[in-house]
Amino acid sequence: MSATPARPARGYAPEIIVAAGCLVALISFGPRASAGLFQIPMTLQFNWGRDIFGLALAIQNLLWGLGAPFAGAIADRFGTTRVLCVGAVLYAAGLVVMAYATTPLQLHLGAGVLIGFGLSACSFNLVLAAFGKLLPDQWRPMAFGAGTAAGSFGQFLFPPIGNILIDTLGWQQALVVFAVTLLPILPISIMLATRKTGAAAAATASLPNQTIRQALGEALRHRSYVLLVLGFFTCGFQLAFITVHMPAYLKDAGLPAWVGGWTLAVIGLANAVGSLSSGWLSTRMPKRHLLAWIYLGRAVAIAAFILLPPSPLTAITFGVVIGLFWLSTVPPTSSLVMLMFGTKYMAMLYGFAFFSHQVGGFLGVWLGGIFYEATGNYQLVWWLSVALGVASALINLPIVERPVDRPEAQPA
Numbered sequence: 001m002s003a004t005p006a007r008p009a010r011g012y013a014p015e016i017i018v019a020a021g022c023l024v025a026l027i028s029f030g031p032r033a034s035a036g037l038f039q040i041p042m043t044l045q046f047n048w049g050r051d052i053f054g055l056a057l058a059i060q061n062l063l064w065g066l067g068a069p070f071a072g073a074i075a076d077r078f079g080t081t082r083v084l085c086v087g088a089v090l091y092a093a094g095l096v097v098m099a100y101a102t103t104p105l106q107l108h109l110g111a112g113v114l115i116g117f118g119l120s121a122c123s124f125n126l127v128l129a130a131f132g133k134l135l136p137d138q139w140r141p142m143a144f145g146a147g148t149a150a151g152s153f154g155q156f157l158f159p160p161i162g163n164i165l166i167d168t169l170g171w172q173q174a175l176v177v178f179a180v181t182l183l184p185i186l187p188i189s190i191m192l193a194t195r196k197t198g199a200a201a202a203a204t205a206s207l208p209n210q211t212i213r214q215a216l217g218e219a220l221r222h223r224s225y226v227l228l229v230l231g232f233f234t235c236g237f238q239l240a241f242i243t244v245h246m247p248a249y250l251k252d253a254g255l256p257a258w259v260g261g262w263t264l265a266v267i268g269l270a271n272a273v274g275s276l277s278s279g280w281l282s283t284r285m286p287k288r289h290l291l292a293w294i295y296l297g298r299a300v301a302i303a304a305f306i307l308l309p310p311s312p313l314t315a316i317t318f319g320v321v322i323g324l325f326w327l328s329t330v331p332p333t334s335s336l337v338m339l340m341f342g343t344k345y346m347a348m349l350y351g352f353a354f355f356s357h358q359v360g361g362f363l364g365v366w367l368g369g370i371f372y373e374a375t376g377n378y379q380l381v382w383w384l385s386v387a388l389g390v391a392s393a394l395i396n397l398p399i400v401e402r403p404v405d406r407p408e409a410q411p412a
Contacts, residue, residue, distance in 0.1 A: 014135050020192055021128075022127075024124075024188055028088070028091065028119065029123065029124065029151035031179075031181070034264070035243065036244045036247040036260065037247055039053045040247070040248060051369035056104075058366035060111055060112045060115050061358045063116030064120045064361075065354055065361070065362075066116075066355060066358070067119075068354045072126065080193060084122045084192065085185070088122045091122060091182050094111065096176060099172045122182075124330070125347070125350055134192070144334050145277070145280065146275075151327065152268045152327055155264060155268025156267075156271075162261065212348065215341065216348070232357045233357065234389060237363055237385060238302070240361030240364040242322065248372075250263065252377075259316070266319035271328070274326060275330065288396045294325050301322050301325065302386050333353060341404055364385070367381050
């Protein structure tokens with residue numbers, strides 16, 4: 001006798017859950033997306049090389065990814081709200097420490113360690129997992145796109161504001177203002193409350209009594225999941241490199257500072273369109289094909305950008321084009337994780353995929369600073385981004401889009 005599917009356990013209407021998740025994603029993504037604006041004022045004031053600033057942001061990306069599976073596992077076990085609140089407090093504290101850092105060690109502690117772990121516990125990866133647990137099936141694909149798009153809108157909103165704050169208040173006070181903007185996450189997160197469920201959680205998986213260790217072992221032995229995780233590495237490499245080093249790259253080309261800020265902003269605005277479109281397309285075409293086209297599109301856009309002469313027009317145009325592909329990988333990736341393994345351990349398993357993403361982010365930011373100091377330009381890292389985009393397009397094609405094969409439970 002087949003079990004009747006259980007409805008997701010939730011205390012609020014789907015519209016309220018989606019709105020709350022989108023607000024958390026928007027607020028948490030904004031300051032992080034503006035990090036590149038602080039590179040030049042900080043390195044000039046303290047006479048640091050860009051490799052020092054780059055290492056701090058590289059540590060942030062790595063610890064964001066390293067903490068994501070653990071934050072996800074805690075949220076799966078004890079609920080989302082507590083994790084989001086702790087993450088927001090760590091994130092805000094990191095911005096304040098970064099604001100008053102006067103040594104590389106203090107910078108690495110604030111911008112690297114505190115913000116990195118804070119992001120792992122309050123960014124869109126937990127929001128998407130909460131959507132998977134709380135929303136009905138028909139809401140999930142578009143909600144994944146909406147949550148990702150909201151993070152993108154944060155990227156559109158915060159960099160221009162950051163430029164204004166830096167010009168009027170100074171870079172230190174700008175970071176403090178960004179820290180204060182994170183505090184509304186604490187009350188909003190109540191609407192994303194998930195609990196350790198019984199029947200509802202069991203109905204989402206073929207193995208209701210599966211442990212965290214068993215779930216992780218099953219995933220790491222699953223070829224399609226491994227391919228998905230490997231492909232996600234490129235996404236992090238490209239996004240982190242562009243977010244942190246694009247303003248400095250454009251400044252080196254002789255363009256005014258506003259071009260860098262607005263390039264990051266239009267990336268965020270275009271990404272809102274790209275993420276929503278990706279969520280919609282995830283329900284209408286094979287997700288592996290969608291991912292392959294996204295990675296290939298990024299490679300072509302980056303190659304065209306670095307081959308054209310730098311100007312405000314080419315920079316803003318690149319921002320629009322790359323923005324359409326920016327976080328559009330997230331809806332099909334999260335949907336594939338849920339399709340393969342169900343929702344019971346989605347936060348943790350998506351967290352491991354995100355760890356690969358952030359290892360790529362660590363290398364993108366760190367190598368950007370290292371190669372700039374060694375060669376005086378970013379060309380090698382740009383071309384490496386192109387090559388990785390082509391490789392990830394090919395890696396995603398063999399993914400099999402079906403639930404993991406599990407033995408049927410036998411009657412006693």
